[in-house]
Amino acid sequence: MRKILLKVQFLGTNYCGWQYQEGLPTIQGELERAIFETTGEHVSCASSGRTDAGVHAIAMPVVFETNTRIISGNIYKAINAYLPTDIRVLSSMEVEGDFHPRFDCVGKTYAYHFYVSNIPLPYLSSTQAYIVPPFNFELARSVLPHFRGKHDWVGFASAKIEVSSTIRTIKRISLSRAGENQYCLRVSGDGFLYNMVRIIAGTIIEVGQGKINSADIPAIIASKDRSRAGKTAPAVGLVLESVDY
Amino acid sequence: MRKILLKVQFLGTNYCGWQYQEGLPTIQGELERAIFETTGEHVSCASSGRTDAGVHAIAMPVVFETNTRIISGNIYKAINAYLPTDIRVLSSMEVEGDFHPRFDCVGKTYAYHFYVSNIPLPYLSSTQAYIVPPFNFELARSVLPHFRGKHDWVGFASAKIEVSSTIRTIKRISLSRAGENQYCLRVSGDGFLYNMVRIIAGTIIEVGQGKINSADIPAIIASKDRSRAGKTAPAVGLVLESVDY
Structure with missing residues:
Protein backbone atom coordinates (compact mmCIF):
# COMPACT_ATOMS: atom_id res chain seq x y z
CA MET A 1 0.00 0.00 0.00
CA GLU A 96 5.58 8.02 4.56
CA GLY A 97 3.11 5.47 5.89
CA ASP A 98 2.94 7.14 9.31
CA PHE A 99 2.18 10.61 7.95
CA HIS A 100 -1.13 12.06 9.14
CA PRO A 101 -2.40 15.35 7.70
CA ARG A 102 -4.08 16.38 10.97
CA PHE A 103 -1.74 15.14 13.71
CA ASP A 104 1.48 16.10 11.90
CA CYS A 105 0.25 19.61 11.09
CA VAL A 106 2.36 22.34 12.74
CA GLY A 107 0.53 25.37 11.38
CA LYS A 108 -2.39 26.58 9.28
CA THR A 109 -3.22 29.81 7.51
CA TYR A 110 -6.78 30.96 6.93
CA ALA A 111 -7.97 34.09 5.15
CA TYR A 112 -11.29 35.76 5.82
CA HIS A 113 -12.54 37.97 2.97
CA PHE A 114 -15.30 40.52 3.38
CA TYR A 115 -16.69 43.68 1.77
CA VAL A 116 -18.58 46.63 3.20
CA SER A 117 -21.74 47.67 1.37
CA ASN A 118 -25.30 48.80 2.03
CA ILE A 119 -26.58 45.89 -0.03
CA PRO A 120 -25.13 42.48 -0.91
CA LEU A 121 -23.05 42.60 -4.11
CA PRO A 122 -23.51 39.51 -6.33
CA TYR A 123 -20.17 39.98 -8.11
CA LEU A 124 -18.28 39.58 -4.82
CA SER A 125 -20.59 37.11 -3.10
CA SER A 126 -18.96 33.83 -4.16
CA THR A 127 -16.00 34.17 -1.79
CA GLN A 128 -16.55 37.29 0.34
CA ALA A 129 -18.83 37.96 3.28
CA TYR A 130 -21.15 40.98 3.23
CA ILE A 131 -20.73 43.51 6.03
CA VAL A 132 -22.92 46.59 6.54
CA PRO A 133 -21.26 49.97 7.12
CA PRO A 134 -19.85 51.78 8.97
CA PHE A 135 -16.51 49.96 9.00
CA ASN A 136 -13.45 51.71 10.42
CA PHE A 137 -10.49 49.82 8.95
CA GLU A 138 -7.84 51.45 11.14
CA LEU A 139 -9.86 50.83 14.29
CA ALA A 140 -10.34 47.17 13.38
CA ARG A 141 -6.66 46.82 12.65
CA SER A 142 -5.68 48.42 15.96
CA VAL A 143 -6.88 45.40 17.96
CA LEU A 144 -4.89 42.79 16.01
CA PRO A 145 -1.89 42.73 18.43
CA HIS A 146 -4.18 41.47 21.21
CA PHE A 147 -4.93 38.34 19.18
CA ARG A 148 -1.30 37.40 18.64
CA GLY A 149 0.37 34.82 20.89
CA LYS A 150 -0.68 31.94 23.13
CA HIS A 151 -4.15 32.15 24.68
CA ASP A 152 -6.94 29.93 25.91
CA TRP A 153 -9.41 30.45 23.05
CA VAL A 154 -12.38 28.64 24.62
CA GLY A 155 -14.38 31.88 24.41
CA PHE A 156 -13.76 31.96 20.65
CA ALA A 157 -14.98 28.44 19.91
CA SER A 158 -18.29 26.84 19.12
CA ALA A 159 -19.93 25.04 22.06
CA LYS A 160 -19.68 21.90 19.89
CA ILE A 161 -15.93 21.47 20.44
CA GLU A 162 -14.53 18.25 21.89
CA VAL A 163 -10.80 18.78 22.40
CA SER A 164 -8.40 18.12 25.27
CA SER A 165 -6.93 21.63 25.24
CA THR A 166 -8.34 24.97 24.07
CA ILE A 167 -4.95 26.68 24.14
CA ARG A 168 -3.68 27.76 20.72
CA THR A 169 -0.97 30.13 19.50
CA ILE A 170 -1.66 32.72 16.80
CA LYS A 171 1.63 33.37 15.07
CA ARG A 172 0.54 36.02 12.58
CA ILE A 173 -2.59 38.06 12.02
CA SER A 174 -3.07 40.88 9.51
CA LEU A 175 -5.89 42.94 8.05
CA SER A 176 -5.39 44.48 4.61
CA ARG A 177 -7.37 46.33 1.97
CA ALA A 178 -8.17 44.12 -1.03
CA GLY A 179 -10.06 46.50 -3.32
CA GLU A 180 -12.67 49.22 -2.95
CA ASN A 181 -14.45 48.51 0.36
CA GLN A 182 -12.95 45.00 0.35
CA TYR A 183 -10.78 43.59 3.12
CA CYS A 184 -8.83 40.45 3.95
CA LEU A 185 -8.07 39.19 7.46
CA ARG A 186 -5.30 36.57 7.41
CA VAL A 187 -4.51 34.41 10.44
CA SER A 188 -1.74 31.84 10.94
CA GLY A 189 -1.53 29.63 13.99
CA ASP A 190 -0.50 26.24 15.31
CA GLY A 191 -4.13 25.18 15.16
CA PHE A 192 -7.65 26.52 15.49
CA LEU A 193 -10.70 25.43 17.48
CA TYR A 194 -14.06 24.81 15.83
CA ASN A 195 -15.32 28.14 14.40
CA MET A 196 -12.38 30.00 15.99
CA VAL A 197 -11.31 31.90 12.85
CA ARG A 198 -14.89 32.90 12.08
CA ILE A 199 -15.44 34.14 15.65
CA ILE A 200 -12.15 36.07 15.60
CA ALA A 201 -13.19 37.58 12.23
CA GLY A 202 -16.65 38.42 13.56
CA THR A 203 -15.16 40.09 16.64
CA ILE A 204 -12.64 42.19 14.68
CA ILE A 205 -15.36 43.18 12.18
CA GLU A 206 -17.63 44.29 15.06
CA VAL A 207 -14.79 46.43 16.40
CA GLY A 208 -14.57 48.09 12.97
CA GLN A 209 -18.35 48.57 12.94
CA GLY A 210 -18.26 50.20 16.40
CA LYS A 211 -20.36 47.42 17.96
CA ILE A 212 -17.51 46.23 20.20
CA ASN A 213 -15.26 48.75 21.96
CA SER A 214 -11.66 48.20 20.90
CA ALA A 215 -10.47 48.80 24.47
CA ASP A 216 -12.52 45.79 25.63
CA ILE A 217 -10.71 43.25 23.44
CA PRO A 218 -8.06 42.18 25.98
CA ALA A 219 -10.78 41.59 28.60
CA ILE A 220 -12.98 39.73 26.09
CA ILE A 221 -10.12 37.36 25.25
CA ALA A 222 -9.21 36.92 28.93
CA SER A 223 -12.85 36.28 29.92
CA LYS A 224 -13.01 32.94 28.03
CA ASP A 225 -16.71 33.77 27.66
CA ARG A 226 -18.20 33.02 24.21
CA SER A 227 -21.04 35.48 24.82
CA ARG A 228 -18.62 38.42 25.04
CA ALA A 229 -16.91 37.80 21.68
CA GLY A 230 -18.46 38.83 18.35
CA LYS A 231 -20.80 36.80 16.19
CA THR A 232 -19.51 33.90 14.11
CA ALA A 233 -18.80 35.53 10.74
CA PRO A 234 -20.48 33.86 7.70
CA ALA A 235 -18.80 30.78 6.20
CA VAL A 236 -18.64 32.23 2.66
CA GLY A 237 -15.73 34.56 3.56
CA LEU A 238 -13.48 31.85 4.99
CA VAL A 239 -10.79 30.02 3.03
CA LEU A 240 -8.13 27.59 4.21
CA GLU A 241 -5.04 28.86 2.42
CA SER A 242 -2.26 26.52 3.51
CA VAL A 243 -1.23 23.85 6.03
CA ASP A 244 2.36 23.45 7.22
CA TYR A 245 4.18 20.25 8.25
CA MET B 1 -45.06 58.32 -16.53
CA GLU B 96 -35.43 62.87 -18.16
CA GLY B 97 -37.99 61.26 -20.46
CA ASP B 98 -35.64 61.40 -23.45
CA PHE B 99 -32.72 59.69 -21.68
CA HIS B 100 -31.61 56.43 -23.30
CA PRO B 101 -28.96 54.28 -21.60
CA ARG B 102 -27.52 53.07 -24.90
CA PHE B 103 -27.73 56.08 -27.23
CA ASP B 104 -26.69 58.65 -24.61
CA CYS B 105 -23.69 56.60 -23.46
CA VAL B 106 -20.35 58.36 -24.06
CA GLY B 107 -18.04 55.72 -22.62
CA LYS B 108 -17.82 52.28 -21.05
CA THR B 109 -15.24 50.50 -18.94
CA TYR B 110 -14.83 46.74 -18.97
CA ALA B 111 -12.42 44.62 -16.96
CA TYR B 112 -11.19 41.21 -18.03
CA HIS B 113 -9.91 39.03 -15.16
CA PHE B 114 -7.81 35.91 -15.71
CA TYR B 115 -5.37 33.64 -13.90
CA VAL B 116 -2.52 31.48 -15.14
CA SER B 117 -2.43 27.90 -13.90
CA ASN B 118 -1.76 24.38 -15.12
CA ILE B 119 -5.23 23.35 -13.96
CA PRO B 120 -8.48 25.29 -13.42
CA LEU B 121 -8.74 26.69 -9.88
CA PRO B 122 -12.28 26.45 -8.42
CA TYR B 123 -11.68 29.22 -5.88
CA LEU B 124 -11.04 31.74 -8.69
CA SER B 125 -13.39 30.34 -11.31
CA SER B 126 -16.52 32.38 -10.53
CA THR B 127 -15.19 35.59 -12.09
CA GLN B 128 -11.81 34.82 -13.67
CA ALA B 129 -10.88 33.04 -16.88
CA TYR B 130 -8.37 30.18 -16.77
CA ILE B 131 -5.25 30.57 -18.91
CA VAL B 132 -2.51 27.95 -19.32
CA PRO B 133 1.16 28.94 -18.88
CA PRO B 134 3.51 30.28 -20.00
CA PHE B 135 2.31 33.87 -19.62
CA ASN B 136 4.80 36.72 -19.97
CA PHE B 137 3.14 39.68 -18.24
CA GLU B 138 5.63 42.32 -19.45
CA LEU B 139 5.39 41.08 -23.04
CA ALA B 140 1.58 41.19 -22.94
CA ARG B 141 1.71 44.68 -21.48
CA SER B 142 4.13 45.89 -24.14
CA VAL B 143 1.48 45.73 -26.88
CA LEU B 144 -1.15 47.83 -25.06
CA PRO B 145 -0.18 51.16 -26.70
CA HIS B 146 -1.14 49.74 -30.10
CA PHE B 147 -4.72 49.27 -28.91
CA ARG B 148 -5.17 52.87 -27.76
CA GLY B 149 -6.86 55.41 -30.01
CA LYS B 150 -9.30 55.40 -32.93
CA HIS B 151 -9.30 52.31 -35.13
CA ASP B 152 -11.61 50.31 -37.35
CA TRP B 153 -12.16 47.28 -35.09
CA VAL B 154 -14.04 45.09 -37.59
CA GLY B 155 -11.28 42.47 -37.23
CA PHE B 156 -11.97 42.36 -33.49
CA ALA B 157 -15.69 41.77 -33.70
CA SER B 158 -17.95 38.77 -33.99
CA ALA B 159 -19.29 38.11 -37.48
CA LYS B 160 -22.77 38.58 -35.96
CA ILE B 161 -22.43 42.38 -35.70
CA GLU B 162 -24.96 44.66 -37.38
CA VAL B 163 -23.74 48.22 -36.92
CA SER B 164 -23.34 51.20 -39.26
CA SER B 165 -19.74 51.87 -38.23
CA THR B 166 -17.03 49.64 -36.82
CA ILE B 167 -14.80 52.56 -35.82
CA ARG B 168 -14.34 52.93 -32.06
CA THR B 169 -11.90 54.82 -29.84
CA ILE B 170 -10.14 53.11 -26.94
CA LYS B 171 -9.35 55.84 -24.42
CA ARG B 172 -7.53 53.79 -21.80
CA ILE B 173 -6.20 50.24 -21.59
CA SER B 174 -4.14 48.74 -18.77
CA LEU B 175 -2.94 45.34 -17.62
CA SER B 176 -2.16 44.88 -13.94
CA ARG B 177 -1.27 42.12 -11.51
CA ALA B 178 -4.19 41.24 -9.23
CA GLY B 179 -2.71 38.52 -7.01
CA GLU B 180 -0.44 35.51 -7.46
CA ASN B 181 -0.69 34.56 -11.15
CA GLN B 182 -3.81 36.71 -11.44
CA TYR B 183 -4.20 39.61 -13.87
CA CYS B 184 -6.71 42.28 -14.82
CA LEU B 185 -7.02 43.91 -18.24
CA ARG B 186 -9.11 47.09 -18.06
CA VAL B 187 -10.39 48.87 -21.18
CA SER B 188 -12.29 52.15 -21.51
CA GLY B 189 -13.69 53.36 -24.79
CA ASP B 190 -16.49 55.29 -26.45
CA GLY B 191 -18.14 51.98 -27.33
CA PHE B 192 -17.34 48.38 -28.18
CA LEU B 193 -18.44 46.06 -30.98
CA TYR B 194 -19.94 42.64 -30.27
CA ASN B 195 -17.26 40.47 -28.55
CA MET B 196 -14.65 43.20 -29.08
CA VAL B 197 -13.36 43.28 -25.48
CA ARG B 198 -13.14 39.49 -25.35
CA ILE B 199 -11.24 39.36 -28.67
CA ILE B 200 -8.87 42.13 -27.52
CA ALA B 201 -8.33 40.20 -24.26
CA GLY B 202 -7.79 36.95 -26.13
CA THR B 203 -5.25 38.61 -28.45
CA ILE B 204 -3.26 40.23 -25.62
CA ILE B 205 -3.30 36.95 -23.65
CA GLU B 206 -1.97 35.08 -26.70
CA VAL B 207 0.85 37.62 -26.97
CA GLY B 208 1.71 36.84 -23.32
CA GLN B 209 1.56 33.13 -24.07
CA GLY B 210 3.90 33.54 -27.05
CA LYS B 211 1.26 32.37 -29.53
CA ILE B 212 1.07 35.75 -31.26
CA ASN B 213 4.24 37.73 -31.98
CA SER B 214 4.06 41.11 -30.25
CA ALA B 215 5.62 42.79 -33.29
CA ASP B 216 2.66 41.66 -35.40
CA ILE B 217 0.01 43.49 -33.37
CA PRO B 218 -0.02 46.75 -35.42
CA ALA B 219 -0.44 44.74 -38.63
CA ILE B 220 -3.13 42.54 -37.07
CA ILE B 221 -5.14 45.62 -36.07
CA ALA B 222 -4.59 47.27 -39.47
CA SER B 223 -5.57 44.09 -41.34
CA LYS B 224 -9.24 44.25 -40.19
CA ASP B 225 -9.11 40.46 -40.51
CA ARG B 226 -10.85 38.53 -37.70
CA SER B 227 -8.81 35.42 -38.45
CA ARG B 228 -5.54 37.19 -37.57
CA ALA B 229 -6.60 38.34 -34.08
CA GLY B 230 -6.61 36.02 -31.06
CA LYS B 231 -9.41 33.77 -29.88
CA THR B 232 -12.46 35.23 -28.15
CA ALA B 233 -11.53 34.95 -24.45
CA PRO B 234 -14.10 33.12 -22.24
CA ALA B 235 -17.12 35.08 -20.98
CA VAL B 236 -16.50 34.28 -17.30
CA GLY B 237 -13.59 36.76 -17.08
CA LEU B 238 -15.50 39.75 -18.43
CA VAL B 239 -17.28 42.34 -16.29
CA LEU B 240 -18.91 45.62 -17.30
CA GLU B 241 -17.59 47.99 -14.65
CA SER B 242 -19.14 51.36 -15.51
CA VAL B 243 -20.98 53.36 -18.17
CA ASP B 244 -20.53 57.11 -18.57
CA TYR B 245 -23.08 59.71 -19.73
Missing part, protein backbone atom coordinates in the same frame (compact mmCIF):
# COMPACT_ATOMS: atom_id res chain seq x y z
CA ARG A 2 1.21 3.50 -0.80
CA LYS A 3 0.02 6.56 1.11
CA ILE A 4 -0.78 9.43 -1.24
CA LEU A 5 -0.97 13.09 -0.25
CA LEU A 6 -3.28 15.27 -2.32
CA LYS A 7 -3.58 19.06 -2.27
CA VAL A 8 -7.23 19.89 -2.89
CA GLN A 9 -8.81 23.20 -3.85
CA PHE A 10 -12.55 23.71 -3.64
CA LEU A 11 -15.25 26.34 -3.75
CA GLY A 12 -17.34 25.27 -0.75
CA THR A 13 -20.56 27.02 -1.82
CA ASN A 14 -22.40 23.88 -2.90
CA TYR A 15 -21.10 21.52 -0.18
CA CYS A 16 -22.07 20.64 3.38
CA GLY A 17 -18.42 20.88 4.45
CA TRP A 18 -15.54 18.42 4.37
CA GLN A 19 -16.90 15.48 6.34
CA TYR A 20 -18.82 12.66 4.66
CA GLN A 21 -22.55 12.68 5.37
CA GLU A 22 -24.86 10.10 3.87
CA GLY A 23 -26.92 11.55 1.01
CA LEU A 24 -25.42 15.05 1.25
CA PRO A 25 -22.82 16.70 -1.00
CA THR A 26 -19.49 16.82 0.87
CA ILE A 27 -15.87 17.26 -0.18
CA GLN A 28 -14.83 13.94 1.40
CA GLY A 29 -17.74 12.16 -0.26
CA GLU A 30 -16.88 13.52 -3.70
CA LEU A 31 -13.18 12.69 -3.32
CA GLU A 32 -13.79 9.13 -2.11
CA ARG A 33 -16.21 8.57 -4.98
CA ALA A 34 -13.73 9.98 -7.52
CA ILE A 35 -10.90 7.84 -6.08
CA PHE A 36 -13.14 4.77 -6.36
CA GLU A 37 -13.85 5.64 -10.01
CA THR A 38 -10.10 6.03 -10.57
CA THR A 39 -8.72 3.02 -8.67
CA GLY A 40 -11.67 0.73 -7.99
CA GLU A 41 -10.82 0.95 -4.29
CA HIS A 42 -13.13 2.05 -1.48
CA VAL A 43 -10.76 4.34 0.40
CA SER A 44 -11.13 6.52 3.46
CA CYS A 45 -9.70 10.02 3.04
CA ALA A 46 -8.16 11.90 5.97
CA SER A 47 -7.71 15.67 5.81
CA SER A 48 -5.91 18.31 7.88
CA GLY A 49 -9.26 19.03 9.53
CA ARG A 50 -12.94 19.50 8.88
CA THR A 51 -14.25 22.55 7.11
CA ASP A 52 -17.78 23.81 7.63
CA ALA A 53 -20.50 24.04 5.02
CA GLY A 54 -19.74 26.87 2.61
CA VAL A 55 -16.07 27.24 3.59
CA HIS A 56 -13.49 27.14 0.79
CA ALA A 57 -9.92 25.82 0.49
CA ILE A 58 -6.98 26.86 -1.68
CA ALA A 59 -4.85 23.81 -0.80
CA MET A 60 -6.25 21.31 1.69
CA PRO A 61 -3.99 18.31 2.40
CA VAL A 62 -5.79 14.97 2.06
CA VAL A 63 -4.31 11.47 2.31
CA PHE A 64 -5.51 8.00 1.36
CA GLU A 65 -3.95 4.57 0.92
CA THR A 66 -3.98 2.75 -2.38
CA ASN A 67 -2.68 -0.22 -4.34
CA THR A 68 -3.20 1.49 -7.68
CA ARG A 69 -0.39 1.22 -10.22
CA ILE A 70 -0.82 4.83 -11.34
CA ILE A 71 2.39 6.86 -10.78
CA SER A 72 1.99 8.90 -7.56
CA GLY A 73 2.62 12.23 -9.28
CA ASN A 74 -0.09 11.50 -11.86
CA ILE A 75 -2.89 10.26 -9.61
CA TYR A 76 -4.35 13.76 -9.21
CA LYS A 77 -4.96 14.05 -12.95
CA ALA A 78 -6.92 10.80 -13.01
CA ILE A 79 -9.01 11.76 -9.95
CA ASN A 80 -9.84 15.18 -11.45
CA ALA A 81 -11.54 13.46 -14.37
CA TYR A 82 -14.22 12.21 -11.92
CA LEU A 83 -14.65 15.36 -9.80
CA PRO A 84 -17.15 18.20 -10.26
CA THR A 85 -15.49 21.43 -11.48
CA ASP A 86 -15.79 23.14 -8.09
CA ILE A 87 -13.34 20.61 -6.59
CA ARG A 88 -9.85 20.16 -8.12
CA VAL A 89 -6.86 18.15 -6.93
CA LEU A 90 -3.79 20.34 -7.53
CA SER A 91 -1.09 17.72 -6.93
CA SER A 92 -0.39 14.20 -5.64
CA MET A 93 2.72 12.66 -4.10
CA GLU A 94 3.67 9.62 -2.05
CA VAL A 95 4.30 10.18 1.67
CA ARG B 2 -41.67 58.60 -14.85
CA LYS B 3 -38.51 57.19 -16.38
CA ILE B 4 -36.40 55.39 -13.78
CA LEU B 5 -32.67 54.64 -14.09
CA LEU B 6 -31.42 51.59 -12.22
CA LYS B 7 -27.81 50.54 -11.63
CA VAL B 8 -27.75 46.74 -11.71
CA GLN B 9 -25.03 44.35 -10.54
CA PHE B 10 -25.11 40.69 -11.47
CA LEU B 11 -23.04 37.54 -11.51
CA GLY B 12 -23.73 36.32 -15.02
CA THR B 13 -22.81 32.66 -14.41
CA ASN B 14 -26.37 31.35 -14.37
CA TYR B 15 -27.80 33.58 -17.12
CA CYS B 16 -28.02 33.48 -20.91
CA GLY B 17 -26.95 37.14 -21.05
CA TRP B 18 -28.89 40.40 -20.78
CA GLN B 19 -31.49 40.06 -23.52
CA TYR B 20 -34.88 38.49 -22.87
CA GLN B 21 -35.29 35.03 -24.38
CA GLU B 22 -38.50 33.07 -23.96
CA GLY B 23 -38.07 30.26 -21.43
CA LEU B 24 -34.40 31.02 -20.66
CA PRO B 25 -32.92 32.77 -17.62
CA THR B 26 -31.83 36.28 -18.63
CA ILE B 27 -31.05 39.47 -16.72
CA GLN B 28 -33.72 41.44 -18.61
CA GLY B 29 -36.28 38.71 -18.02
CA GLU B 30 -35.59 38.60 -14.26
CA LEU B 31 -35.72 42.41 -13.97
CA GLU B 32 -38.97 42.78 -15.93
CA ARG B 33 -40.54 40.02 -13.82
CA ALA B 34 -39.37 41.65 -10.56
CA ILE B 35 -40.65 45.08 -11.70
CA PHE B 36 -44.02 43.49 -12.51
CA GLU B 37 -44.10 41.96 -9.02
CA THR B 38 -43.25 45.39 -7.56
CA THR B 39 -45.49 47.69 -9.62
CA GLY B 40 -48.02 45.45 -11.36
CA GLU B 41 -46.85 46.90 -14.66
CA HIS B 42 -45.53 44.98 -17.68
CA VAL B 43 -42.53 47.14 -18.53
CA SER B 44 -39.81 46.92 -21.15
CA CYS B 45 -36.30 47.48 -19.76
CA ALA B 46 -33.58 49.13 -21.87
CA SER B 47 -29.94 48.75 -20.93
CA SER B 48 -26.66 50.32 -22.02
CA GLY B 49 -26.13 47.27 -24.20
CA ARG B 50 -26.42 43.52 -24.31
CA THR B 51 -24.09 41.31 -22.36
CA ASP B 52 -23.33 37.75 -23.43
CA ALA B 53 -24.12 34.59 -21.51
CA GLY B 54 -21.83 34.31 -18.48
CA VAL B 55 -20.65 37.95 -18.54
CA HIS B 56 -20.97 39.93 -15.28
CA ALA B 57 -21.74 43.57 -14.46
CA ILE B 58 -20.75 45.79 -11.54
CA ALA B 59 -23.14 48.61 -12.46
CA MET B 60 -25.19 48.24 -15.62
CA PRO B 61 -27.55 51.16 -16.35
CA VAL B 62 -31.14 50.05 -17.04
CA VAL B 63 -34.22 52.24 -17.58
CA PHE B 64 -37.94 51.61 -17.58
CA GLU B 65 -41.10 53.74 -17.45
CA THR B 66 -43.59 53.47 -14.63
CA ASN B 67 -46.67 54.96 -13.01
CA THR B 68 -45.85 53.49 -9.61
CA ARG B 69 -46.21 55.79 -6.60
CA ILE B 70 -43.07 54.40 -4.96
CA ILE B 71 -40.48 57.18 -4.40
CA SER B 72 -37.87 56.99 -7.20
CA GLY B 73 -34.94 56.58 -4.80
CA ASN B 74 -36.66 53.65 -3.06
CA ILE B 75 -37.81 51.63 -6.08
CA TYR B 76 -34.59 49.59 -6.15
CA LYS B 77 -35.24 48.23 -2.65
CA ALA B 78 -38.69 47.01 -3.64
CA ILE B 79 -37.42 45.38 -6.83
CA ASN B 80 -34.60 43.60 -4.97
CA ALA B 81 -37.18 41.78 -2.87
CA TYR B 82 -38.27 39.91 -6.04
CA LEU B 83 -34.85 39.23 -7.59
CA PRO B 84 -32.62 36.18 -7.19
CA THR B 85 -29.53 36.89 -5.07
CA ASP B 86 -27.17 36.88 -8.05
CA ILE B 87 -28.87 40.03 -9.40
CA ARG B 88 -29.08 43.20 -7.25
CA VAL B 89 -30.27 46.70 -8.09
CA LEU B 90 -27.81 49.09 -6.41
CA SER B 91 -29.74 52.33 -6.86
CA SER B 92 -32.72 53.96 -8.59
CA MET B 93 -33.36 57.58 -9.67
CA GLU B 94 -35.68 59.49 -11.97
CA VAL B 95 -34.20 60.67 -15.28
